[in-house]
Amino acid sequence: MADNVIAIYLRLSCEDTDINSKDESNSITNQRNLIMEYIKSDAVLSTYTVREYIDDGISGTRFDREAFEEMMTQVKEGNIQVIITKDYSRLGRDYLEVGRYLEFVFPVLKVRYISVNDNYDSNNFTGATGGMEVAVKNVINMMYSRDASKKVRSARTTLAKAGKFIGPQAPYGYKRSESDKQKLVIDEEPAQVVRLIFEMAIEGKKYKQIARYLNANNIDTRVQYKERHGKKWNHPRNYEIKQWSASAVMNILFNEIYTGTIIYGKTACNAQTGYKSKKMNPDSWIIVENCHEPIVSKQTFEEAHKVINKTTCNRTKKQGSYKKAIIICGCCGKGLANSYGYYKCSCNYDPSKYNCRNVRMKTEEFEAGVMQYIKTTAAGMLEHLQAYKRQRSSCVELQKEIDKLQQMKSKAETQKFQLYDDYTKGIVQRDIMISERTRLTEHIGEIEIELHELESKIQLEQCIDKAGEEETIELLSKMETFDLDLIRQVVKRITMYDDGNIQFEWNVDDFIQVK
Known part of the structure; x- marks a missing residue:
């Protein structure tokens, strides 16, 4: 364990306007440069070891960010003595949660916190965190985030009505056009897999059977394909096991984007669960056809659904009631299902390689x-x-x-x-x-x-x-x-x-x- 370690925390929201680099935005670079100049100018801090934690494209209204959680784990273990951010808003835009960290968490964990642009250093305060000035700035940050969210939603709605693709990641089988980042073009290698999935569905194969076939033939999942081509993959859950599952197959079969149609507004942010979402009424959806070249025809799409004999993805829970799973499989990292009197992992991975099927226990026990x-x-x-x-x-x-x-x-x-x-x-x-x-x-x-x-x-x-x-x-x-x-x-x-x-x-x- 290093005696003196500084964690510089860099964050950029997907709602920020300067995301234009392939790997990380210029804003992240600017934050890093600002903080490093601050460290170099301080005689004491310049002798510390510097570690970097980045959450690029993650909203500041939520605190379940991967890099942030990793940093806090190191703080709790005593491996970090100082945390530095460009300003309070990089730490977060929920003023209550930011205040809790400044007044409650950081002092108890005995970690020094510095916000460069706000001229705040916890070492310069005794049992306090900057008083009213800090509170007001945190409230302003939260109000800014809410206002920015409204403007972003409005802009995204306008783009969606124009038939533009506004998703954070191109769907499996597509990539963004070099000339127009909001237009999809076919990525032939994974597109062949998408066509295969529809063909097998038309032949009467079930979701699990299709998933088994793809895994048995070592066909890359979406994550594996992107990683193999050196592309960054931001996902809230980074599962250790990356294999095709029945739900992944089902999601492809029910995604009309493969017919050239873009549908926007199926879900909306659920304030009750924060980062989770709720399903919206189909009457409010924005549907635009012929936005890009289809991978499968509408006829193929409809034939597959006739065989599947299922036109909607039925849910057993009410809208907005979904919450992040906290009961997790120790083999694959996915949430356990509670069904038929057992908590169990429902993933259909190769039992010769993974023991997900053995992750089960009676509900009562x-x-x-x-x-x-x-x-x-x-x-x-x-x-x-x-x-x-x-x-x-x-x-x-x-x-x-x-x-x-x-x-x-x-x-x-x-x-x-x-x-x-x-x-x-x-x-x-x-x-x-x-x-x-x-x-x-x-x-x-x-x-x-x-x-x-x-x-x-x-x-x-x-x-x-x-x-x-x-x-x-x-x-x-x-x-x-x-x-x-x-x-x-x-x-x-x-x-x-x-x-x-x-x-x-x-x-x-x-x-x-x-x-």
Whole structure:
């Protein structure tokens, strides 16, 4: 582990206007240059090791960004001491969540945070994060994000009505035209696979049978094809196993873009679940035909659907109720299904290579085990937290001690300066000056250590006073029925492995473990 490490965090939203580079935008480059110049200009920071974390094309209103989560994991493990961003908005545009990190998470994890353009350095504040100025800037960032989203949606709607392709990634079988990035042209190699899938469907093959055939013949998936051609792939879930699945085959068979038709507005952002979406009424869809060269004819598309005997992708849940899976397969990383009395992985991978089929457990057994573990853990945390709160000092008392130490430090620094001034005037001899300055320097160092301990303690006290987690922990400790919505508030991921072992990954705060 490096002793001194700086994490520079760079983020660009898909709604920003300067995404024009193949690998990363000029905005990312500008952020990097600005931060590196800042680091070089600081005598202390310039000696640190620099690590870079980039989320390119990810909205600042969500905090489940891959690079951001990786960085926070390293912070929690003590591998990062400083985080630097260009400004607050690069950290995020949700003012409540940004405030929580500045006031709650970063201080408890003892990481220094610097926002270059905002002239903010957490080392220059005692138990605070810049006050009203920071809060106002965070609110403005959130309002900007909402306004930008409305403008982007309006512009995208206009482009969609004109028959332009506005998706972030070209569909499997297509690529963007070199002359017009909003027009699709056929990419022949994967297009042959798309035609094969439709042909097999017309022959009566089921989704799983088609997926098995593609996997058995080592045909690249969309991700594998892009990676083989050196293209960047941004996806919220980077599965370790990349193979064809029944759902991937179904998505191709039901995508009318392969007939030359573009449909926009099938889904919309769901405010309740943030990054998830809800299905929209077909009457509100924007449908434009003959936008690009089709890979399959409308006749082929319709014939395949007649054999499939399914004209819509039926859903069992209400619109807007979908949430990110937190019960995960330990073999492939995909969400487990709860059906027919079992939690199990429904992926149809080659059993000679992958053990997804062995990732299964009776629903009652799994939920009872998870509940027991969470209840026991939550009860222990609650008891520990309450015991600490009974023993702790008040913030007022701690602040009095801090003020007293700061006065002592100021007095010692004044004496140190006066001593050198007396030496230059010939009032004090050199050896006495050196001896006294050494003593005062050691004394100031001792005061700073004590100040740091008290400031950390008062930050922790403030965190505990604000912590809404205590109520959640209490509910979890008394949980009688398996409540996944309650569990997901504090559990990031529950992974089930093929040997029956279950692993828990808590959310970023880890309940703010007080020791």
